[in-house]
Each structure stands twice: as structure tokens, then as C-alpha cells.
Amino acid sequence: MKTYWVYILASHKRVLYVGMTSNITKRMYEHRHKLTGGFTARYNVNQLVYCEQTNQVEEAIRREKKLELIRAFNPHWRDFSQVFQSRPNPAEKAYPQRCPSRFPPQRRSIPLGERRKLLRSSAS
Structure with missing residues (x-):
């Protein structure tokens, strides 16, 4: 199978790459030696x-x-933990179960200028 x-x-500068392979050892060698x-x-x-x-390619x-x-x-590795710092007791059930809606997911269809405006507005 x-x-x-x-x-x-x-990278050291926080650039990320997501990939898939059937041979991780070979693929890492290629990335490290810049063969691809x-x-x-x-x-x-x-x-x-x-x-x-x-074991399933569809799942991968x-x-x-x-x-x-x-x-x-x-994409800018913002620290979302500031949302949780305002609550003094970690045992409270008032903690949100996911990130708040003021941090909307950024989709590629949003033009870069609009994305920057959203990020600036969520930072303030």
C-alpha cells in the first residue's frame, strides 16, 4: 500500500509552503538542496x-x-491570543470556542488592497 x-x-522569515508527496525523504532532499x-x-x-x-491520495x-x-x-501570523487575555478565569465557560468573527478568513478572491484594509481594521 x-x-x-x-x-x-x-523559512526563517515565516514564509510557508504546503505540499504533498509520496516520498517525504526524497522531497525534503529536493527542497533542502534546491533541486526543484x-x-x-x-x-x-x-x-x-x-x-x-x-494511505489514501484523496485524503492527502x-x-x-x-x-x-x-x-x-x-498569513501575517497575527497573535489571536489577545482575544482571550481579557478573561481572568480560564475555567469560565465564556471563552469563545473559535476565533471571533472580527478576524474574517482571508480568501484569495479578495483584492490585496481590500485585504490590507481588513487587516488594519482588525488590528485596531
């Missing part, structure tokens, strides 16, 4: 920061897309 890997690479060229070579993205394994593709969405939600 074939094994598939979904992985996230990072492209995005990871250009931005020196070669630190493996996350990986997961599956689905996970890769989900990880891309997570990365797109917070």
Missing part, C-alpha cells in the same frame, strides 16, 4: 515544521487544501 505525506515547510527550483528555492523555504501521513489532497486555508486565514 502506498503512503502519502502532507507537509508544511517554513520554484517557490521553495526562491524564498529558502526548507524547514519541515509539520507533516502527516495517510483534502488535507493539503485544508492546510492551505489555515495558512490563508492568518
Whole structure:
């Protein structure tokens, strides 16, 4: 049975890359030695920061897309923990179960200028 890997690479400057492969060892060697060229070579993205394994290619593709969405939600690595600092007791049930709606997910269809406005408004 074939094994598939979904992985996230990072650079020292917080540039992220999400990928999928059937041979993680070979693929990491290619990224580290810049044998494939492209995005990871250009931005020196070669630190493996996350990986997961599956036996189904459809599941690997689905996970890769989900990880891309997570990365797109917070592309500037904003610290959302400030939302939770205003509550003194961690045992309270008043904690939100997910990030508040004032941090909307950023989709690629939103023009860059509009995205910047949204990010500025959520920071204030």
C-alpha cells in the first residue's frame, strides 16, 4: 500500500509552503538542496515544521487544501491570543470556542488592497 505525506515547510522569515508527496525523504532532499527550483528555492523555504501521513491520495489532497486555508486565514501570523487575555478565569465557560468573527478568513478572491484594509481594521 502506498503512503502519502502532507507537509508544511517554513523559512526563517515565516514564509510557508504546503505540499504533498509520496516520498517525504526524497522531497525534503529536493527542497533542502534546491533541486526543484520554484517557490521553495526562491524564498529558502526548507524547514519541515509539520507533516502527516495517510494511505489514501484523496485524503492527502483534502488535507493539503485544508492546510492551505489555515495558512490563508492568518498569513501575517497575527497573535489571536489577545482575544482571550481579557478573561481572568480560564475555567469560565465564556471563552469563545473559535476565533471571533472580527478576524474574517482571508480568501484569495479578495483584492490585496481590500485585504490590507481588513487587516488594519482588525488590528485596531
